[in-house]
Amino acid sequence: MRCCHRRYMRERFSLVARCPQTSARAGLLHTAHGDVPTPVFLPVASQGTVKALAPDDLRALGARMLLANAYHLYLRPGPQAIEQAGGLRRFMAWDGPILTDSGGFQVFSLARLSRVSDEGVRFRSHIDGSEHIWTPESALELQGRLGVDVMMPLDECPPYGDEAKIAHATLRTELWAERTLRAHVAGTQLLFGIAQGGTNTGLRAAATRAISRMGFDGVAFGGLSIGEPKKLTWEMVRLSAAETPVSVPRYLMGVGAPEDLVDGIACGVDVFDCALPTRVARNGSLFTPEGRVNIRNAAYRLAVGPLDPACDCYACRTFSAAYLHHLFRAGELLFYRLATLHNLRFVLRLVERARSAVIDGSFAGFRRDFLERYRTSDEEMRTGQKKLWLQAQERARAMGPESSPEG
Amino acid sequence: MRCCHRRYMRERFSLVARCPQTSARAGLLHTAHGDVPTPVFLPVASQGTVKALAPDDLRALGARMLLANAYHLYLRPGPQAIEQAGGLRRFMAWDGPILTDSGGFQVFSLARLSRVSDEGVRFRSHIDGSEHIWTPESALELQGRLGVDVMMPLDECPPYGDEAKIAHATLRTELWAERTLRAHVAGTQLLFGIAQGGTNTGLRAAATRAISRMGFDGVAFGGLSIGEPKKLTWEMVRLSAAETPVSVPRYLMGVGAPEDLVDGIACGVDVFDCALPTRVARNGSLFTPEGRVNIRNAAYRLAVGPLDPACDCYACRTFSAAYLHHLFRAGELLFYRLATLHNLRFVLRLVERARSAVIDGSFAGFRRDFLERYRTSDEEMRTGQKKLWLQAQERARAMGPESSPEG
Numbered sequence: 001m002r003c004c005h006r007r008y009m010r011e012r013f014s015l016v017a018r019c020p021q022t023s024a025r026a027g028l029l030h031t032a033h034g035d036v037p038t039p040v041f042l043p044v045a046s047q048g049t050v051k052a053l054a055p056d057d058l059r060a061l062g063a064r065m066l067l068a069n070a071y072h073l074y075l076r077p078g079p080q081a082i083e084q085a086g087g088l089r090r091f092m093a094w095d096g097p098i099l100t101d102s103g104g105f106q107v108f109s110l111a112r113l114s115r116v117s118d119e120g121v122r123f124r125s126h127i128d129g130s131e132h133i134w135t136p137e138s139a140l141e142l143q144g145r146l147g148v149d150v151m152m153p154l155d156e157c158p159p160y161g162d163e164a165k166i167a168h169a170t171l172r173t174e175l176w177a178e179r180t181l182r183a184h185v186a187g188t189q190l191l192f193g194i195a196q197g198g199t200n201t202g203l204r205a206a207a208t209r210a211i212s213r214m215g216f217d218g219v220a221f222g223g224l225s226i227g228e229p230k231k232l233t234w235e236m237v238r239l240s241a242a243e244t245p246v247s248v249p250r251y252l253m254g255v256g257a258p259e260d261l262v263d264g265i266a267c268g269v270d271v272f273d274c275a276l277p278t279r280v281a282r283n284g285s286l287f288t289p290e291g292r293v294n295i296r297n298a299a300y301r302l303a304v305g306p307l308d309p310a311c312d313c314y315a316c317r318t319f320s321a322a323y324l325h326h327l328f329r330a331g332e333l334l335f336y337r338l339a340t341l342h343n344l345r346f347v348l349r350l351v352e353r354a355r356s357a358v359i360d361g362s363f364a365g366f367r368r369d370f371l372e373r374y375r376t377s378d379e380e381m382r383t384g385q386k387k388l389w390l391q392a393q394e395r396a397r398a399m400g401p402e403s404s405p406e407g
Numbered sequence: 408m409r410c411c412h413r414r415y416m417r418e419r420f421s422l423v424a425r426c427p428q429t430s431a432r433a434g435l436l437h438t439a440h441g442d443v444p445t446p447v448f449l450p451v452a453s454q455g456t457v458k459a460l461a462p463d464d465l466r467a468l469g470a471r472m473l474l475a476n477a478y479h480l481y482l483r484p485g486p487q488a489i490e491q492a493g494g495l496r497r498f499m500a501w502d503g504p505i506l507t508d509s510g511g512f513q514v515f516s517l518a519r520l521s522r523v524s525d526e527g528v529r530f531r532s533h534i535d536g537s538e539h540i541w542t543p544e545s546a547l548e549l550q551g552r553l554g555v556d557v558m559m560p561l562d563e564c565p566p567y568g569d570e571a572k573i574a575h576a577t578l579r580t581e582l583w584a585e586r587t588l589r590a591h592v593a594g595t596q597l598l599f600g601i602a603q604g605g606t607n608t609g610l611r612a613a614a615t616r617a618i619s620r621m622g623f624d625g626v627a628f629g630g631l632s633i634g635e636p637k638k639l640t641w642e643m644v645r646l647s648a649a650e651t652p653v654s655v656p657r658y659l660m661g662v663g664a665p666e667d668l669v670d671g672i673a674c675g676v677d678v679f680d681c682a683l684p685t686r687v688a689r690n691g692s693l694f695t696p697e698g699r700v701n702i703r704n705a706a707y708r709l710a711v712g713p714l715d716p717a718c719d720c721y722a723c724r725t726f727s728a729a730y731l732h733h734l735f736r737a738g739e740l741l742f743y744r745l746a747t748l749h750n751l752r753f754v755l756r757l758v759e760r761a762r763s764a765v766i767d768g769s770f771a772g773f774r775r776d777f778l779e780r781y782r783t784s785d786e787e788m789r790t791g792q793k794k795l796w797l798q799a800q801e802r803a804r805a806m807g808p809e810s811s812p813e814g
Binding site: 329338 | 454456458463483484487498499708721725726729732733734736
């Protein structure tokens with residue numbers, strides 16, 4: 001087995017505590033640039049910046065690790081500019097660890113695809129239409145050049161529901177995972193594997209088992225939260241966690257609504273990333289302990305108190321909800337920063353509190369209390385929104401050049 | 408003379424030093440919320456926010472006093488929301504002093520004007536087309552409700568070149584100034600007067616003399632830098648300064664290009680405001696000791712050093728010019744904040760250094776050195792740009808609802 005070839009100078013993941021009632025766990029992910037307490041939520045910095053925030057904002061929020069996107073950075077500014085700066089961390093002045101998604105998801109959703117074969121993928125840039133060829137080996141090499149702490153293999157992320165495509169993509173993703181591992185020189189840069197499998201129980205279980213056995217530094221559950229009913233998402237996450245060894249960090253890609261973070265942690269997930277908290281913030285949708293509210297609402301016009309009195313973010317400590325309402329309605333740039341600070345602080349604090357609860361044995365109660373109070377958007381509205389977003393991505397892809405996508 | 412009615416508990420302005428070679432001076436403007444060292448540049452917060460910046464950014468930049476716009480705030484969020492928050496300073500969480508322009512300039516440039524008479528002005532909101540009537544008294548009362556430190560009377564700002572209109576507007580502005588003074592209850596809120604007069608030497612001198620004699624807490628030179636040749640601007644500023652008593656602070660409205668700040672200070676101006684540093688920043692045009700550069704330029708793609716090694720702003724201390732270039736090309740929100748921080752720090756520091764130079768007697772040399780090194784955009788390009796901007800405002804006005812203007 002390949003895992004025999006992959007010996008480490010030190011552990012890449014330590015378990016700190018486990019919840020007696022759920023599958024939740026607290027751990028430490030050991031990276032070249034510091035230990036990351038898990039569960040952890042990674043703010044999304046697709047193009048080398050968390051939209052509207054600077055690195056000192058992120059530190060003040062308690063962000064421990066960021067996600068960047070190799071596809072976006074490959075196209076712009078290109079690996080040369082980043083290498084010349086001394087790597088992505090230096091380029092964006094972030095001193096903590098970074099995980100890059102290879103950009104498989106973006107190649108298959110945002111770029112105009114020319115051809116996919118077992119060899120690799122040929123696509124046209126969504127920015128300028130230029131043609132590029134990626135292989136599992138080149139995607140790994142690119143992330144090596146970016147100098148990030150955790151790299152992800154090129155994968156094929158099929159759309160929800162197309163069973164034939166899913167089966168094919170799942171196997172190709174395994175093939176590519178093998179090739180990526182073979183090309184990887186074990187060193188300070190960790191490499192996670194990605195399991196696909198759609199919402200097919202057998203396929204998902206087999207894929208997760210296969211990826212888990214290859215000996216990656218972590219296992220990612222890919223191709224979820226892309227439009228399928230939530231019930232199926234959690235079924236897949238639970239069985240994936242069961243197929244992944246306890247000693248390996250588990251990463252649920254693209255999940256980050258507050259209620260989903262709490263549920264994901266209960267399923268034994270250690271790492272999350274998602275553009276949702278920052279994307280909905282820019283649309284005026286802000287998290288509170290009672291659920292999402294829209295700051296555009298006239299009820300906030302004269303609201304002299306903070307949006308969320310329990311929140312310790314800069315926006316809530318400094319401004320009234322009425323001021324945020326005014327900034328949003330006036331189309332002021334400061335709104336984007338304040339709203340992003342608030343929503344990110346909300347999810348980062350939520351995950352911090354979940355971790356503490358796991359450690360002191362109170363996670364099950366913590367989860368119950370949170371979910372009882374937090375009113376979630378109903379499923380229909382949620383999947384409707386996701387569909388709209390995927391359609392917008394589709395349109396952006398069709399339109400080609402210029403757009404500033406996140407995620 | 409009216410000034411006899413206006414006695415103060417304390418000085419509103421103290422002179423600290425005067426330049427022996429030029430008319431430059433250093434002083435202190437005493438406001439209810441602190442002493443403001445002059446010369447001073449006021450960042451523009453038209454809608455109750457300096458675009459893309461938070462109050463802690465402004466403090467870190469060394470901003471001492473802000474300008475807000477009563478016209479914009481009257482329309483949105485409206486005086487009720489601001490009063491309820493405890494005044495504009497509380498609303499926007501800025502603990503320093505604020506000066507509001509009454510918004511005469513915006514009523515005459517941005518709103519759709521219905522009727523102007525000696526009584527007042529009737530206009531339609533550029534946001535929703537609603538009709539409003541303002542008088543000198545109501546404009547003062549509004550600023551009283553906003554709770555700002557320095558208020559400006561309603562004035563009529565005629566376009567450059569229309570001699571008949573200018574003569575008329577100049578006299579009406581004097582009439583309105585008289586009425587504003589009569590309505591003003593001397594207290595902690597200072598009141599400056601505005602002199603118009605276009606570029607007609609006789610008219611400008613007479614208007615400035617008349618306003619200076621009325622006993623305002625300061626005299627503003629209005630209706631300049633609105634498209635006239637720069638030579639005429641400075642001719643008007645020099646004669647205005649000569650018509651204003653030495654003991655009265657002088658405010659040159661709407662001027663803030665680096666070279667103009669240095670020249671304005673040399674003419675004896677104490678207070679400046681201008682949206683230019685922040686507006687051009689958002690277009691990628693950044694100040695350096697050698698002049699304005701555009702960060703979009705391909706030369707910055709691999710520039711690993713800071714944009715301006717001599718600059719102490721957060722952007723220059725933290726990021727390479729290549730990163731700023733990347734953010735700008737990728738359309739990232741963080742760019743707007745960093746560029747605004749940089750340009751504002753540049754002008755604030757320039758004015759700080761000019762003040763120190765006045766105090767230690769080296770201002771003439773400081774000015775010569777700065778202007779020798781700083782390559783200004785040539786006059787034609789400048790007035791062309793200004794014309795484009797005024798045309799854009801005209802268009803925005805014609806289009807009516809929704810736009811996010813600055814200045």
